[in-house]
Each structure stands twice: as structure tokens, then as C-alpha cells.
Amino acid sequence: MNTGRAHHLTWRHRSIGFLVFAMFAAAIVRLYQVQIVDHEKFVKEAAITRQGVVNIPAPRGAVLDATGYPLATSIDTWDVYIDRVQWGHQPTVAREAANKLATFFGLNPDELFRLGLESRGGDVLVQRQLDYARGITLRNADLYGIRLEPSQVRVYPEGDIAGQLLGYVGRDGKGLWGVEADFDHYLRGKEGLLSTERDALGRPIAFSARHERPAVGGGEVQLTIDRFIQAITERALEDAMKKYNARSGQIIVMDPHTGAVLAMASRPSIRLGAVNLDDPNLADLVRDRPITDLYEPGSVMKILTTAMAIDQGLVTPESTYLDTGSVEVSKYRILNWDFSANGTTTVRTYLQKSLNTGSVWLGQKLGPEKFYEYAKAFGLGDSTHVGLSGEAEGTYRTPSDPNWYAVDLATNSYGQGLATTPLAMLTAVSSMANKGVLMRPYVVSKIVTKDDVRSFEPVQVRQVVSPKTAETMMGLLHDVVDGTQFHGAQVKGYEVAGKTGTTLVSIPTGYDLDSTIASFAGFIPANDPKVSVLIKIDQPTGGLNLGGQVAAPVFATVADQIMKYYAVPPAIAPKNLVRTP
Amino acid sequence: MSSLPNVRRPRVTNPISPMRTGAATGIARPSGVIRQLPEGWGVVRRRISRTMFAAIALLTVAGVGIFQVLQTSNVASTGYAVRRLESERTELDSEIRLLEAQLASSANLEHLRRTASDRLGMAPATERLRVSVDTPAPEVVPLPRRYIPTVEERTGPEGSWWDSVMGAIPGVE
Numbered sequence: 001m002n003t004g005r006a007h008h009l010t011w012r013h014r015s016i017g018f019l020v021f022a023m024f025a026a027a028i029v030r031l032y033q034v035q036i037v038d039h040e041k042f043v044k045e046a047a048i049t050r051q052g053v054v055n056i057p058a059p060r061g062a063v064l065d066a067t068g069y070p071l072a073t074s075i076d077t078w079d080v081y082i083d084r085v086q087w088g089h090q091p092t093v094a095r096e097a098a099n100k101l102a103t104f105f106g107l108n109p110d111e112l113f114r115l116g117l118e119s120r121g122g123d124v125l126v127q128r129q130l131d132y133a134r135g136i137t138l139r140n141a142d143l144y145g146i147r148l149e150p151s152q153v154r155v156y157p158e159g160d161i162a163g164q165l166l167g168y169v170g171r172d173g174k175g176l177w178g179v180e181a182d183f184d185h186y187l188r189g190k191e192g193l194l195s196t197e198r199d200a201l202g203r204p205i206a207f208s209a210r211h212e213r214p215a216v217g218g219g220e221v222q223l224t225i226d227r228f229i230q231a232i233t234e235r236a237l238e239d240a241m242k243k244y245n246a247r248s249g250q251i252i253v254m255d256p257h258t259g260a261v262l263a264m265a266s267r268p269s270i271r272l273g274a275v276n277l278d279d280p281n282l283a284d285l286v287r288d289r290p291i292t293d294l295y296e297p298g299s300v301m302k303i304l305t306t307a308m309a310i311d312q313g314l315v316t317p318e319s320t321y322l323d324t325g326s327v328e329v330s331k332y333r334i335l336n337w338d339f340s341a342n343g344t345t346t347v348r349t350y351l352q353k354s355l356n357t358g359s360v361w362l363g364q365k366l367g368p369e370k371f372y373e374y375a376k377a378f379g380l381g382d383s384t385h386v387g388l389s390g391e392a393e394g395t396y397r398t399p400s401d402p403n404w405y406a407v408d409l410a411t412n413s414y415g416q417g418l419a420t421t422p423l424a425m426l427t428a429v430s431s432m433a434n435k436g437v438l439m440r441p442y443v444v445s446k447i448v449t450k451d452d453v454r455s456f457e458p459v460q461v462r463q464v465v466s467p468k469t470a471e472t473m474m475g476l477l478h479d480v481v482d483g484t485q486f487h488g489a490q491v492k493g494y495e496v497a498g499k500t501g502t503t504l505v506s507i508p509t510g511y512d513l514d515s516t517i518a519s520f521a522g523f524i525p526a527n528d529p530k531v532s533v534l535i536k537i538d539q540p541t542g543g544l545n546l547g548g549q550v551a552a553p554v555f556a557t558v559a560d561q562i563m564k565y566y567a568v569p570p571a572i573a574p575k576n577l578v579r580t581p
Numbered sequence: 582m583s584s585l586p587n588v589r590r591p592r593v594t595n596p597i598s599p600m601r602t603g604a605a606t607g608i609a610r611p612s613g614v615i616r617q618l619p620e621g622w623g624v625v626r627r628r629i630s631r632t633m634f635a636a637i638a639l640l641t642v643a644g645v646g647i648f649q650v651l652q653t654s655n656v657a658s659t660g661y662a663v664r665r666l667e668s669e670r671t672e673l674d675s676e677i678r679l680l681e682a683q684l685a686s687s688a689n690l691e692h693l694r695r696t697a698s699d700r701l702g703m704a705p706a707t708e709r710l711r712v713s714v715d716t717p718a719p720e721v722v723p724l725p726r727r728y729i730p731t732v733e734e735r736t737g738p739e740g741s742w743w744d745s746v747m748g749a750i751p752g753v754e
Binding site: 017132155228564567569 | 686
């Protein structure tokens with residue numbers, strides 16, 4: 001059948017074929033030019049215009065307590081910015097974004113829009129540390145010219161406990177105080193970097209040139225602090241501060257066998273979640289007083305003076321001296337705190353009654369050389385090397401100092417005229433419960449980083465007194481508490497050893513006769529101490545101001561609760577209290 | 582063989598070539614026995630038209646192009662999927678940290694005390710009764726795994742028994 005169509009290629013076919021071929025050829029030539037001839041040039045241009053670098057924030061590590069509970073940790077948030085340049089290019093679209101953003105944050109849309117356009121200092125920060133989930137919602141809304149940058153906020157699940165010890169971080173996430181600052185190197189991690197090519201919308205182009213340095217999360221610092229004991233001490237300290245209207249106070253709880261600090265409470269304190277860096281009183285609030293502030297330990301020092309004399313074999317618990325109520329040293333007359341005269345008195349009784357004449361007697365028997373030698377061995381003139389910044393060194397005069405007088409030895413023997421930190425004092429006293437071995441206190445037990453675990457083990461500093469002396473002292477200190485009727489430090493069901501201390505507050509011109517520091521250092525249970533505790537209440541007012549009146553009852557409260565927490569069976573218990581099935 | 586207009590007849594080479602007769606190899610064939618091959622047998626050389634060549638070339642280029650486009654788009658979509666998954670992982674990590682912090686806050690001592698007193702109506706014990714049992718107390722692991730150090734502590738490799746034997750010999754290190 002003849003259709004009229006030609007059965008061969010006509011000029012039209014050839015023309016179309018030629019055009020197709022020409023177009024292909026042109027495309028190939030162009031591709032050749034772009035991909036091969038000018039390849040380097042276009043690669044460089046693309047790199048300049050499309051290469052984007054993103055910082056990948058590293059999550060800051062947590063500070064954990066002894067049980068592994070996070071006392072400080074970080075959660076992710078967002079910082080929300082307006083991209084001023086984008087808003088400037090398309091004000092109409094920006095207006096719509098401003099309305100939506102204002103609705104989201106409950107702000108005035110006109111003000112927000114004006115702020116976004118008028119600002120000259122780069123991007124405009126709308127909200128810092130926006131809640132993570134809300135940030136995701138905002139990001140998904142894809143508002144024009146709104147940028148969300150990942151950020152972090154430090155949170156404190158247990159509230160403000162151990163505030164001065166933990167310290168705080170700045171807005172940039174760097175530690176500024178306390179453990180946060182001292183161990184910032186381990187906690188902060190390493191920020192990562194991601195360099196990618198981006199498309200027109202700013203999104204990374206898949207499988208394009210991509211250089212990534214992954215972020216390394218911060219390590220975790222585990223403390224020896226036990227949050228349960230810390231909470232017990234903070235609550236007791238808070239109550240004591242109110243009850244005695246005290247100016248400040250500290251409580252330290254230590255394991256006397258290892259030197260591990262189980263709790264370190266201090267008042268006044270900071271609110272960790274709301275640190276005001278502009279507060280002029282900030283230094284007072286954040287100061288970790290148990291390690292930074294020196295004080296005169298008062299009669300708690302008699303523990304050490306007595307141990308020195310017993311260790312030297314100069315006295316036994318039953319050795320006696322004649323207490324006339326006062327003792328003359330150089331031109332000075334030293335009296336007992338209660339102005340009493342007790343006649344012939346044993347070492348045991350002197351310690352129970354906390355007689356100044358007794359410690360002066362022991363100090364003179366020891367002589368300055370031995371006394372200061374022991375004082376140094378107990379670590380009183382040094383820092384404890386607890387591993388925290390800002391720790392003060394104790395201070396006292398020795399015979400080699402031109403300003404030293406014989407009366408210094410007398411006053412030093414009962415804890416006046418020498419100054420030490422509460423932590424150093426408790427460390428020295430704790431050696432009595434550790435067979436005479438002085439331990440180095442420590443608050444950080446472990447640092448866990450991505451590829452390493454660093455553990456801190458107990459460190460024995462030195463044997464200060466013999467185990468026998470230490471044992472004798474524990475017996476004497478037990479008599480001080482449980483051998484004295486109605487002693488404030490007694491704990492029902494448990495044997496307690498300890499010693500009160502009351503000292504006048506030193507001022508530049510001498511001593512403030514109206515202000516005292518009431519303290520108590522003790523151990524529980526006395527026969528095998530689980531903890532040693534130092535209570536120090538500064539300048540209590542309202543009538544009661546002695547260590548036995550103010551600090552000893554706080555010890556009783558704290559010690560009782562710690563025994564419950566440790567589930568230590570009572571040593572002195574009515575028969576119906578313990579049942580064995 | 583019928584012929585069509587405009588279709589060229591293929592060239593047919595001589596069916597009885599010297600190669601086939603063995604003249605070139607020097608091997609004599611029996612004379613007078615020349616076998617006639619059927620028509621159409623032998624080496625056929627068809628001439629491919631230019632149009633066909635162009636069509637094949639275009640198809641090849643188009644095929645390669647389509648293949649490359651498919652491959653590139655596949656790679657691109659996989660890349661975006663990977664990117665999306667990475668983003669999801671980052672978000673999940675953040676949520677984990679958030680939940681861990683919330684969990685820790687729920688175990689806050691003050692929160693527990695309030696819950697015990699307000700919700701459960703509990704009060705501090707006034708009397709204590711201790712019951713001795715010979716079952717060990719359960720291990721207390723109250724925390725999210727992240728907060729429990731998981732990195733094993735490094736310990737030095739144990740020396741072999743002969744090391745200790747050699748070490749016991751004085752003067753041998």
C-alpha cells in the first residue's frame with residue numbers, strides 16, 4: 001500500500017538529526033570545558049562559596065558523687081538568633097517570620113522585627129539556652145532568617161548541695177570555680193569541627209568534600225562526697241545556723257582510715273543554678289571555707305597536745321598535775337575557760353573538763369622543740385594537698401621566729417595563737433582513729449575520660465604517733481563524751497569519741513571577747529570509727545556560744561543520721577531493739 | 582533470494598576459497614571432489630549504515646548518561662538519608678542526656694522526702710527495730726548507665742610463670 005511517505009531519509013530527517021547531534025556536541029564541548037579545562041578554577045570557586053564549617057559542641061562531663069549520682073551535669077539547649085542579613089534582604093518574608101517567632105516566644109512582633117533589622121552588631125540573639133524540645137519545634141517551623149545554634153546548660157539534679165566545692169561554669173561552658181574550674185581540662189571535652197560543601201539552602205551536600213573532626217565528650221569526675229551524707233550535713237548546718245543565729249559554719253565528714261572527704265558543707269553558700277557574677281558578695285558566698293579559711297582550733301587542739309605528750313611517754317592517762325585554776329607563763333596568767341581550780345587532776349579529767357592549765361602543763365613538759373615538731377608532723381603548718389585550688393596553709397610561730405615568745409607555746413597548746421583550716425584540723429585529729437597514721441585528704445576519687453580511668457587511692461602521709469598512743473587517745477576521747485553526763489555529742493545507742501573547742505575570734509587588735517567559734521571534732525563509733533566529723537559554727541549569738549552547747553549537739557544529729565545511713569548496728573542497745581530471727 | 586528495493590544485496594565472497602581447498606596449507610584435497618556450499622553460507626560482511634551507527638552511539642551516550650544520573654541521584658538520596666540519620670542520632674543523644682538528668686532529678690533527696698511525706702504519708706521513724714538477717718544486702722545501682730564508669734581500669738599484663746621464676750633468681754632481671 002502506498003502511503004505517500006518516503007521510505008528513505010529525507011533532508012528533514014537529516015536536518016533534525018544534525019540539530020540533535022549539534023546540541024549533544026555543544027553539551028559535550030561545554031562539559032569538557034567545565035570538567036576538564038577549567039576544572040581547578042571551578043573547584044576553587046565552589047570551595048569558597050559552598051564550603052561551610054560547623055562547630056560540633058562537646059557535651060561537658062558530669063561531676064558525680066561517691067555513689068555515681070550526678071551532682072552537676074549538662075543538657076543540650078539552643079541559642080536562637082536572627083540572621084540580620086537575610087532579614088535585610090527580604091523584609092516581607094522576614095516580617096512573617098518575626099510574627100511567628102514572636103508568637104512562639106510571647107514577644108512583641110513589631111519590636112522583634114525592628115530589632116532584627118536595626119541591629120548592627122551581627123546576628124541578634126533572641127533567646128539563650130532554649131529548651132531542647134522547644135528548639136526542635138522551632139527549627140522544624142523553618143522560619144526565614146532564624147538560626148538555632150546548639151548550646152548547653154549546666155544542671156544540678158541534687159540542687160545546691162556542695163555548692164562551693166562544685167563551683168560553677170561560665171556562659172561559654174568553661175569552669176570558673178571549684179571542681180568545675182580545677183578539673184575543667186577533663187570535664188570540658190574537645191569541640192568537633194565539620195567542614196562540608198553546602199547547597200543553595202545551606203544544607204550539607206551529601207558525599208561532597210567533607211572533613212570531620214568528631215567532638216570528644218568531656219570526662220566525668222567522681223568525688224568522694226556522698227550525697228546522702230552531704231545532704232545530712234547541709235541540713236544540720238542550715239538548722240544550726242538558724243538556731244544559733246551564726247554568721248557562718250562548716251561541717252566536714254571524713255573517712256579517717258582513707259582520708260576520703262565524705263561531706264564538706266559550708267554556709268553561707270551559693271545557688272548553683274543562679275550564680276550572679278556581678279554580685280559584690282560573690283567571693284564570700286563561693287569561698288570553700290573548709291579549705292580556704294584559717295581559724296584557731298581552740299580546745300580541739302588539746303587532742304593533739306595530749307597525744308604528743310603520751311607518745312613521748314611523758315604522761316599516761318592517769319598522770320596528775322595540780323590545777324590551781326591558773327598558770328603563769330612569762331608575764332601572762334592563763335586561766336581555765338570556766339575559771340575553775342580542780343586541784344590534783346589526771347590527764348583523763350583535764351581532757352574531760354578541757355582545762356587550759358592541763359594543756360599548758362603538757363606543752364611545757366614537751367618543750368617547744370618537740371611540740372612544734374609534732375605540730376608540723378600533724379600537718380598544721382602546711383596545706384593538706386587535698387587537690388583543690390585556694391587551699392590555705394596553716395600558720396604558727398616557732399622558736400626560730402623572732403616574734404616567738406614562751407607564752408606562744410602555752411597558748412598554742414590549747415589551740416590559740418595558731419591557725420589552721422578546718423580540713424587540716426580534722427585530718428590531724430583523724431589520725432587518732434587511724435592508728436596514728438596521718439592520711440592525705442582527697443575529694444576526687446576517679447576521673448573517667450574517653451580512653452582512660454584515673455583513680456586516686458588513699459595516701460598515707462606519715463606515722464605521727466604510735467598506734468598505742470592513738471588507741472589510748474581514742475579511749476580518752478570516748479571518756480570525754482560518754483564519760484561526761486549530758487554531753488551534747490552523745491548519740492543514743494552508739495559510743496562516741498570527741499572533743500569540743502571554743503575559741504575567741506581573732507581581730508587585728510587581738511581577740512573579740514564577744515565572738516566565739518564553737519567547734520567539735522569527733523568519731524563514731526568510738527571503738528571502730530566509721531567517720532570523723534568536724535563541726536564549726538562561727539560567731540553564734542543568742543546566749544549559747546560554747547562548743548559543747550552549739551557544735552556538740554549538731555555532731556549528735558549528724559552522727560546519728562550517718563549511722564542510720566550506713567546501717568551500723570548500735571553498740572549499746574536495749575535487748576528488745578535487736579531481734580535475730 | 583528475493584530482493585527489496587533500496588536494500589543492498591550483501592556481498593558474498595567466493596564460497597570455494599583457496600583456504601577452504603587447502604591450497605594455502607599445502608594439504609592436497611582429493612581432486613575433482615569440490616563440494617558446493619549452499620547459497621548464503623560463508624563469511625558475510627554487511628555494511629552498517631551511518632544512521633544505524635548514529636542511533637547506536639546516541640543510545641549508548643543516553644544509556645550511560647541515564648545510568649550516571651540514576652547512580653548520582655541514588656548516591657545523593659542515600660547521602661541525605663545518612664545525614665538525616667546522623668541528625669536523628671544527635672537528637673536522640675541529646676534526649677538521652679535530658680532524660681538522664683530528669684531521672685537524676687527525680688532521685689533528688691528532697692524530692693524523695695517530699696514524695697514520701699506528702700504523697701505516701703510517711704513520717705520519720707520514732708522507734709527503730711533492727712532485725713538481723715543472714716542474706717547479703719542487694720547491690721545499690723541507682724543510676725543511669727552513663728553515670729557508672731564503664732571503662733575498665735587498665736591493669737598490666739600478667740607475667741608468665743617463668744618470669745616470676747627468673748625474677749626470684751638474685752641478679753637476674
